[in-house]
Amino acid sequence: MTIATETSSGDVFNARDLAPDQVASSFLAPPIFEGLLSKVNNILEGPRGSGKTTLLRMLTPEAFSLFRESTPGKDIAFIGVFVPADVRWAKQLTVRTDRLSDPVAKDALLHAVFSVALNLALVETIQSCAVLHARFGDAHPALFFPLDRKAEAQIVEALSYVWSLDVPLKSFNGIRLALRKRQHELSAAAVQLAQGRPLLEVQAEREYISSTWLDNLVTAVESVNDVLSRPDQIWAILLDELEIVPPALLQTIVNALRSTSNKLRFKLALSPTGSDLIPHDQPGSSSHFEDYRPIRLWYERKNDARDFASRLFASSLSKMLGELITDADLTQTLGSSWARSSDEDEQDDVEASAPDTAQFQRLRAGAFQSLYENDESFKQLLDEKRIDPINPADRDGSPEGTLVRKITQLALHRAQELKSYTFAAGARKRGGARNLHAYTGFPNLIDLTEGNPRWVITLAELLVAEHRSTGLEFAAQSVQSNAVRDFVQQMVAKLTVYPTKFSFPGRRWTPYDFVKALGTSISSQLFDGPFKTDPRMSFVIDQAAIDQFGDYIRIAIDLGALVIMRRGGVAPLASPESAQTLVGSRVRLTYRLAPEFRLPLLYLKERSLSSALRAGELLPESDIRGDSSQHVLKESAENKNLPIQGRLL
Template identity: 30%
Template structure:
């Protein structure tokens, strides 16, 4: 029997989300704080899941070993505000609707009011049901029927609704009915964005007062904020410091937006002072290691496969070469890949000769090993795997680009998923199903075969490339039929060219800077690839995690490791090059010429 996994948390109830939730460290712990928070991440990075896990239903259903320690840190009740087409960008393309700006504002306000009333009802229902876990009981709220009637009588006039039932359920249904009629010509003046903070404050004051807990805090969890109208985004981003002190705002959005962001002035919100930022991508692969490994193991378990030790579970690449992993082991002698590559790559043979690596007089001390062997071992492994012969200044014969076997084995198979939950499920789900069949046929322990891993690596790649292909690219010089994938391919092939098609060098280049010589259209293309997860931001040590909301120029980026096999690249952070130079070289332009704005 095949067990199907759900890959998108949008349609999954919070209680069901909680049952398989693995907390990403340290992101989830930071999200629990009472700080306003920006949650930035590409598609599939788990933004929706993380926000839903702050709700009372989810936390009460969470059974992870860390649940008892983390849940008490949530000292607020949370209202999950799902993205809604009624106030999203999509509606702008539907000319048949009379959906002007004021109606979009009203849709946003009503949508949020309904969500917080739902959270209030959820908290009271938890108290009535009595099925509370000890770590989540502080999120349940007791209210009598008479108190509930009093609450509705207090707030309904201000919310411009007439509930049919004098209860929280009746109030929620009245707001939903008002939302449904928003485009029928009814007056929407009571629901302006400017009135939104006061309406929320009144609702909270009334509820807290009636239930006898005036200091209770409430969090508004806005999901997929990038699809909201510009006016709403700007309001939430610029007004994050002006909400009632009982209100916490947590905004989940894509890392790049070209229509809203933070201004740089003394009165604008500032990181650490007014809000915290959590970036759900990992510039360094080691940062995602623990979370990725636990989610790998948990996903295997959900399929019915015990995976206690990932390093033993996966069959390594043929010959055992794993992109230089053995360089961390203390072993004397020159790795066999050095000898093999020197025999077919004249440029590397020159390197070996210059350093006397094959001489019996070579001194294998720590300094020499680090500089001459360990530093270049991943480059050597990749060239030895992909090159059949390199003569003089160019490759004479290469292995097929469809050969993904080099990326099999632990930890590479984990690293190509980038700590992205959707990528991990895409990789592990079908792989675990196939592996379980191998177990049933085998007599004793068997590893996950290279062939099964290769299919998984291709699925992870396809997860990205299929998305990139349908993102339109309005940029000359690229194949329009490939969409944004054509742009990303150009960058990837440029890095591949430097690694495999040129003479051997000890410097591996795999990151780029957005310099002033590229046009705004190129910057936007990078931003769209960033939102898709195909490009990863590599922040500077002194830069803030929300830097991208203030612009992409001058920032450093790399390609996702999920695309490493497609471009035959290493799973390591390399040196940098300007994006204009990278693109110009791929077009055969002499970079010594005066550079004009690219595209």
Template identity: 25%
Template sequence: MRIDDIYPAYNARHLNPNEVGASFIWSANFEKLIQNGHSVILGARGCGKTTLMKMLTIPALNSWRDKRASKIRKSIPFYAIYISTDIYWDVKNHTYSSQLEKFENFDQIISYFSVNSNVFTSLCDTFSYIIDEYELNDESKEIELCKALIEAWKLTQVIPKLVYIKEALNKRVDEVNQLVQQVIFNYKKGDIIPHPSYFNLNFETSVEAIIPIFERIYNLNDGKKWALCFDELEFAPLWLQQKLFRSLRSRKQFLLYKLSASPILSLELEKLLQSEYPATSGNDMQIIKMWNSGDNETFSSQIITSLLRKKFPGKKGIDFFGSNEVYNSSNLYTKGSSFFKKIIELAKKDPSFNDFLKDRNIDPNNPVINDKKLKDTIFRKIKPIVYFRDFYIDEISKNNNKVTYRSRKKGNELFFGLEVLSKICDGNPRWLIGIITSILLKSSESGAEKNLQFDELHSAALRFKNVIANIPIGNNTSYSLIDIMEKVGLYFKDQVLGERFSMDPKGTFEVDSKEILLTDDIIFLLEKAISQGAIILVDSKDDNFDFRIRGKKFKLAYLLSLLYNLPLRSYPSVKLSECLRGIKQVNQKTLFD
């Protein structure tokens, strides 16, 4: 199972640009992406990278219904050429790659050819979009353009129309696939393999040559640039990644690069960028880290509102889904408020919390603080922890600090409401759309019940956990990724719901820098978790790429936090090695035993 399988219907990869634009929600990241410069979007699967990239195209912008849409359509400073990475570009990862190794660089040639063909086809699409958008249909001009394409791309016997150019490119791809099969089954080492002249093409130099011809023929003099938008580069062959990241530094002035990839770039790419004079953020390009966006909750709330209005026009999110006391600011710290009562309740059954209050001169039976600054500092920090401990803990023995938990299988009083729904997907639109759509389908116009909201969130969390458990890891490690996630989750759970109350429980982890404390096998698994959004960087700087995860701080995805009864808050960090040692499950060894 892949991450895409959780909510496949909402994967932008399977939607055409018109469909993407029709449901698009504006975000700060999109505003960054449409700027007149090179951009690199980094984020986990499902975080919305593909949606943003497809939104740069003319059909997507035309189908977008938003108060900003008209202005953006007129002012966007480039024409986007959207190119979706195909896993078949990386021939070395194919099952038949070993059969091609004996033919020197034939696998590399096929990889170059595959990329070139996709770029050429995408360029034809963009030409068609522009011609239709500006009503430039003129048969003589199209013929002139297509003759130039036929010559540049070494096509033969093709009617000079864009639609037939694309057909010829697709036919050529099929012919090369047949050639690959013939080489595998009929050729032996030392045989001369056919090498047609179009194997020598280079998509960058070709695009740089063709675009000025198109602009001349159609008299385009609006000053717009052209953007090669390569999506999901984590699946692209290394040679292409290296070529594109080099191009962020030095290419034609009229050509921009918009790239998307996973949060952690490869070490091979790091070596390349360190050995040369690399592009730098702020000067040559802009790095857009999806997980660092300050408007994730606002963006999520807008998605929820949009889906709610389609299903139940006129309904407000806060009324339909309710508000969650753990995270809202109503009656925060006033005497007699729900929080005031929770403090008193918890102090009666939790000796450590009772001591915590007394140590700060707060009466457990009348928890009032007159100093506003001190009240905000203490009560704001402890509020989620108080609610969670009061909900899950029945009592804590004064004699041996043994914790007795309530026999509650559901956290329906904690995981519901607009605040939770806006937080729990960490800004991941695919998960959020799937969850909200499912809740709305099962709700009446009167609103979404707490139990229903929790059940849908819990179901999504379990499916996500199942995806993580089934991430292919090959034979590189004997450890289990789900085992690591489980131990981290249980460690954090013990921090929040353990025998002693803490105002600053450990809730994030730092990956140990020393291999003796944390082996490379575990690093390999963590990188898999990052690419799927199971763990999220929390201390990444916007102006730098991330190549190594040692020494960096992460949190569990909030959707997984639900499975361990954790508040949706970021807390201080602990070394991951300590996390993995800290909790032992029954009949299960730790990774260090």
């Protein structure tokens, strides 16, 4: 969502440390942005790079006002207070509490440390709203307010009282200094508690350790509203990356969604699996029906992502090249993809099927004829269905036409991959470098990004770099193929080096090994056996897979390598170290990895994750246990003749 003109490729860009004007000047609003401006609580779910931090930053008064200068629209209903819960912040909490054996003392210290972080963010926001009133106050009177020296002193005095702070100089700088001093005091208190000093003694010296962060926050905003004579002013706490917050503290944050002051709202950001930290099955727990609105920042279907990704891609190219390129120009700029894929639930939709171009009809006829001559299983299928390989029907008005459109992508990829297939000798593969032609042009090039803003920007950067280094047009096959190759390899490299836990004693795999087993389980269906009209290209997470590879599943989802197919629903919500509630969820490999395993941009039918992992020999059959094994064993019988690839053991 944020476009940086000086970012470096490699998916390293993050909006957390950018100034508000940098975030706002290059922000492209996704479809869900307007919904975030309302007064309801929200939980944003999305993998890395999906724009969670950018969206939260855009809800702050300065960034939002800057954005509205160039893009008019709905006003915001609250003053946003951004609290970046990054790794450094989480480590500070851990360092201060790790040595505490008393859970009550640990809980009290967590509240105190978190409260200081919130208080600092609140003071920063109040000062910013006052300083920027002259610039934005007329356009957004609900977000900005004038403060003279007397009013500033009144706010500082009120906050000092409710937070039990000694602030000699009644100014925003003075209260910030006092809060930073308190951070040092809390470190000393943590040492004392770790050495066995009773909590009551520490609290007697530092009364503020007895307060909860929520009490401190509620009294603070109500006191500020009194000084401002704005009794109905709403403040929204914008909390980023909550999955790294200690679970005991996170639970109190989640509980605040259910019942708190009507002057407070919460906009929380979590990874797709981090959201299972929010229990829905406990008495008094938050409900997405009543207490918050979940917002998903990933896309199950590529058509859902294509509009936003196209606009962001075009905008990125424009900024990098210094010339205007619109999303309507992308077909001409990038060229047209030689084949376009329909998602599973669109394949039977006649209205969604656009007429094929003459060029594509020739391409399909060539692939069908080649396979008919060299692939016994494909010939058998066409003969049985009475389909002419030289002139296959391509409209959905007949069963033959519907089948042809359904299998076209599979046939095109199989024709590129195989020299021949016979029932007696199996498949003979083609050699040489991989042909990335299937992933270039518009819209396939865009679809590889999954609508992930950081991925869109990265691919645009790679394409521009290749264009400049070769001097060739963007539509050149070599320019796009090299950009796609680098784009895929960046993802492979990240999955290869990302740290994981041991899955079995003495054996450890990388997340790439894990997704490779899934990728090869698909490619083996496509290329190693008879032609299949319904290969299983998506996965249902079963208990056996969770038992052995729960950590890998979580990592793959959080990094975007696996996409949860949960259209219209909310995330499964267990403990921070468990992926148990993912059982039964359907996932697919990201399209970004499709070129790595020579897969079409499809997901089609499903199979159990355990069955797929066994096909890559990542999960031995002897490890399948429990009720979920019945479905797995049934699939095993169906697929027992498939060749084994991706050997890891």
